Amino acid sequence: QVQLTxxxxxxxxxxxxxxxxxxxxxxxFEMYSRAWFRQAxxxxxxxLAGIDRLGATTLYADxxxxxxxxxxxxxxxxVYLQMNSLKPEDTAVYYCAARSFGLGYNPHEYGxxxxxxxxxxxx
Numbered sequence: 851q852v853q854l855t856x857x858x859x860x861x862x863x864x865x866x867x868x869x870x871x872x873x874x875x876x877x878x879f880e881m882y883s884r885a886w887f888r889q890a891x892x893x894x895x896x897x898l899a900g901i902d903r904l905g906a907t908t909l910y911a912d913x914x915x916x917x918x919x920x921x922x923x924x925x926x927x928x929v930y931l932q933m934n935s936l937k938p939e940d941t942a943v944y945y946c947a948a949r950s951f952g953l954g955y956n957p958h959e960y961g962x963x964x965x966x967x968x969x970x971x972x973x
Contacts, residue, residue, distance in 0.1 A: 852882060852962040854946045859967030862936055866971070870931040872946030872964060883949050884922060884929040885909075887957055888942035888969075895945070899931060900953040909953045936971045944969050 858870040872884065885900035899920035900909040908920055919932040929946060944967050947960035 852948050854948060854962055854964035856944060856946050856964045856967040859944060859969045861970045861972065864937055864971055864973050866936050867932070867934045868936060868969060870933070870944055870946075870967060870969075872929040872931075874927045874929075874948070881950065882962070883951060883953055884920075885947045885949070885953065885960060886918075886920060886929075886931045887945045887947055888940075889945065889966075890942040893942075895957045896942075897955040897957065898944075901929065902953060903951075907953065909955075911955070933969075936969075938971050938973045940969060940971050942969060943967065 852874055855873050856870060862868055881903060883900060883902050886898045887895050888898055889895040898911050898914050899918055901920045901922050905922045917935050922929040946964040948962040949960045
């Protein structure tokens with residue numbers, strides 16, 4: 851069983867940066883691919899970025915490529931999402947997810963989820 855906990859959300863201004871963290875205390879953290887999604891009110895959950903088990907392969911949505919960077923530190927059981935040049939349309943609840951192998955855009959392919967952390971970007 852993988853338990854995920856997000857942190858680092860908050861209220862920022864447009865153009866600011868924010869780093870989200872997703873910890874997974876215990877469990878075989880290094881055995882799972884990780885991804886970040888977000889969901890704004892009334893919208894579907896959107897894939898943002900994914901990283902494989904060893905951090906060798908990453909995948910990004912077009913909407914955030916070049917602004918967001920995903921990374922992981924297996925020694926700390928933590929995955930990060932560095933978000934730069936934030937925009938008001940980035941406002942959403944951000945979720946960390948895990949799957950046993952591979953990477954993909956479909957949230958239904960991820961079996962483990964955190965509770966989410968709110969990111970609000972004011973104009």
